[in-house]
Amino acid sequence: MTNRLQGSLCTKIDKRLAIITFGHPNANAFPLELLERLTQEIDKLSENNDVSIILLRSEGNKAFCAGASFDELLAINNEEEGKRFFEGFAHLFLAMYRCKKLIIGRVQGKAVGGGVGLIAALDYVFATEALNIKLSELSLGIGPFVIAPVILRKAGQATLNELFMAPDQWKNAYWAQQKGLIARVFENTNDMDEAIEHFIATLLKSNPIALQEMKRITWQHTEHWPQELIANAAISGKLVLSEQTRLMLEKLKNK
Template sequence: MLSQNTNGSLITTIENKIATLEFGHPASNSFPSDLLNRLTNELNNLSNNPLVSVVVLKSSGSGAFCAGASFDELLVVSNPEEATQFFSGFANVLNAMRNCSKIIIGRIHGKAVGGGVGIIAACDYALATANSAIKLSELAIGIGPFVIEPAVSRKIGKSAMSELTLDTDWKTAAWANQKGLYAKIVETTTELDFEIAAFANKLASYNPEALLEMKKVFWEGTENWEILLYERAEISGKLVLSDFSKNALYQLKK
């Protein structure tokens, strides 16, 4: 299935019980709200597809894995309702990944920022190249990684989350691997694709009911995300309307 428009692309292919879900956007695979909504819907569809046992989540191209929120869209939000709705798009994706009945493998081929780091954290297992550095730059633009914090902290712990949030410089893929965000790192995308294919095929050979029950175990204790993430979206929505944030976003767009 191909879903593509000016707000980015979303492609799903299914083979041997493995669904490959690829998102893309010309602006470093960033997310406008429309693409977030389409990704949420497709994750929900795959969750209910009996022909799928495993989902591989990837992004297009050879540059960044994901640049997070669309700055263009953040600059035009004009009221708290619009802003909260935008950040709720990331909450919807994270909850769809959490609730998905299939194991989600992340294919991380390049750098990730902000919401992109949250999406990686919500994968059940992520493999990456050595070039896949990460950073949370939200404080530098007057907001914070409020919506994605529960997902990232769940993977790397509060201490590493504090370091990642307060020091807004890049952290290497090796750092992310050491903290548990990446299960494994390899040197090239060729190696990455080989590793992912082998791992996905192995998982697809397992009892799907056992995978589902393990997925439930992995995500125990996150039931409050149905409320928490949207409360966090409201905080981000309020802050992004501040003069500080608007000025910072304009500077970054120059």
């Protein structure tokens, strides 16, 4: 039986489309086990010749992804445990970077921290007007070190600065679209899902080798990521042990 607190992950494959749905009862947050399962699933689908496109989505009709699990952050007792947890996000982003298939995102609501990084690591993103994003790490006494290179690649230095220096400010879907983090915004999920269906149907008519080559080209100049993201995970793993971070996590958890 699946441990509810470790989240859920389901993949359906139909007509060369793989749909991955992840979920967690705490606003689709990521404990380490779920990060690792999603990473393994993307690596597996990358090598699946029956799949040309991946659609990534989360459960429910509220939050898209709350980022790191506060419960697991509070359970970290030493730097090695901290590094391993944040490496979970690093390895997920690296799997998305090396995946041979385009990964399309369906975003129905808010995204925080690692959830914003996840959006930035997607190749093309659909969202509803309910999307709001923020990087809250600085207010917790840490920083978006693993997420930063992913956002920098997708949206540039100015966007990264605006997000990480204003950890208490939500940015709406149209702001995210203007900055290049998402491609299209819809009033509701029905309209979004219709557009996704049409978009993917058009892509699936394309030569799968051409799609793979375009994926490779659009991810050029990220060859340094395996070293950088792992090194940045160690920084977060150390800072999460600070008294300031512990107090802020406890406060937010008990809200």
